[in-house]
Amino acid sequence: MAIDLNDPTVLDAFEAAVEAVRAGRMAPEAFVPVRLQQGIYAQRQEGLHMVRVKLPGGAVAPRQLAGLAEGLERFCGHPVVNLTTRQDVQYHGVRLEDLPALLRLLAGHGLTTREAAGNTVRNVTACPLAGVCPGEHVDVQPLIEAVARRFTGDPVASALPRKFKVSFSGCEADCAGARIHDLGIVAVRRDGAPGFALYVGGGLGSRPREADLLDPFVPAARLLAAVEAVIRLHHEHSERRRRARARLKFTVERLGIERFRALYRERLARLEGGAVAAAWREPGPAPALPGGVVRAPVAQRQPGRVALPVAVPRGELDAAQLRGLAALLPEHGVEALRVTQDQNLLLLGVAEERLAALEAALGRLGLGRPRAGDGVVTCPGTTLCPLAVTASPHLADRIDGGAEDLRVRVNGCPNGCAQSRVGDIGLHGQGRRVDGVLVPCYVLEFGGDPAAGGGLAVEGPEVPARRVPQALARVRAAWRERRGEDESFGAWARREGAGFFHALLADLVPVRAEEAAALAVDWSGEGAVAQDEEGLGECAQGGLAGFELPTGT
Secondary structure, three states: OOOOOOOHHHHHHHHHHHHHHHOOOOOHHHHHHHHHOOOEEEOOOOOEEEEEEEOHHHEEOHHHHHHHHHHHHHHEOOOEEEEOOOOOEEEEEEEHHHHHHHHHHHHHOOOEOOOOOOOOEOOOEEOOOOOOOOOOOEOOHHHHHHHHHHHOOOOOOOOOOOOEOEEEEOOOOOOOOHHHOOEEEEEEEEOOEEEEEEEEOOEOOOOOEOOEEEEEEEEHHHHHHHHHHHHHHHHHHOOOOOHHHOOHHHHHHHHOHHHHHHHHHHHHHOOOOOOOOOOEOOOOOOOOOHHHOOOOOEEOOOOOEEEEEEEOHHHEEEHHHHHHHHHHHHHOOOOEEEEOOOOOEEEEEEEHHHHHHHHHHHHOOOOEOOOOOOOEEEOOHHHOOOOOOOOHHHHHOOOOOOOOOOOEEEEOOOOOOOOHHHOOEEEEEEEEEEOOEEEEEEEEEEOOEOOOOOEOOEEEEEEEHHHHHHHHHHHHHHHHHHOOOOOOHHHHHHHHOHHHHHHHOHHHOOOOHHHHHHHOOOOOOOOOOOOOOOOOOHHHOOOOOOOOOOOOO
């Protein structure tokens, strides 16, 4: 049953919970799962919060950008919003007392934060070219929105053992990266009939796993039932006591894919229906999108129209840029845009004859199309995140993808928000103690690719943060010298293997006692931050406790 994502009774209940905390009638720890259910996390800074806005498929209308700008101006102590690899938008620096008003403002603009955190079905992601790609079988955006509405507020899907991430791709190129999701859905055809291939049990983080093929063909009319079957198996069979082992990937690994598939087929047979209206078409040639990201204008399947990528450094937009985009995009005939997995924007439906004028207007906002080397994705790191170990944005400012435009992904901890395991070059932060001094370091990863034909990166050595630029320069030089003709970086890295990278960078790994103090200073000018062994965040909390939300949540 679909619900109102901005049900006013839910917002009323949340506001009552905030007032209860402020009045001392609810303990702060009891409030944690309540706010998580509304997409709200604690920040590193005491008393401030991060608020995550869900954008199914990354879709946002130009007029909604003005609403995002208003929220930033009125309620945030941080000057920018952050675009995320899961196609969300995040606010930082929001005080407890301002949370209800911010959520109501967003609701007034048709935006929601509901179940963007916690043990729920998270924002559903997709290829950013959904609906305009010449190679797609079907526009998956209506399917994404149907899944979001069906499973938000569902009594089972909103009380899972751990979070559940879903992706949709409109063709076999799989630009959305099915194999790194709890459930990856890829449009296919069998003997001309429309349907979907389902992949299950993928995930990143400290224990990455590539998904298994669960069902090679689900008829289009059974899609929602198939999604529900997998969600219910997660609810019934995944671990609830050991939070670090509660993701679906561990359940698939424990049961084995054959046993899990049998349970899925049994469950699916007991569910009815599942059709979602969608327009299927005969695909043409798909554009080449390494890593599933759009780095240059793409001719849409709609004649005379172009999809224009806009680079957003660090994934950060200020209020002036948001308002500027909200004003200029309609003036240039742009009615739709997407947040992309590489923390950029993609403008859809740009008329070819208006492209130059639009780019000139974007330039006046400090924005423009991507340039070779600037495809660097980063999480907020120790600047804002309580789980981070390293200052990832500060390192990201000092490295790039070079003239070959390699995809670089920088995580401030092993948890995978920047998806380092599927970058051409990935880095995830961790600390190393040398004579009692905590040295910020990065584990280097090479050759990852989330799209079809790719896979998880080859893991290299752990290198002190201060030596990372030197290490990456050496790796790129080795690639240029040793690669085969037309061999991509990813293919080369997988061919060379982990041992090659450990040997190549061996002299950069050790830290002598006399070097520790200097290497303990991260690129932010501060040191690394110690974390517990598991690095579990608030989203590993259990279900709602200590407060009653309206029935159906």
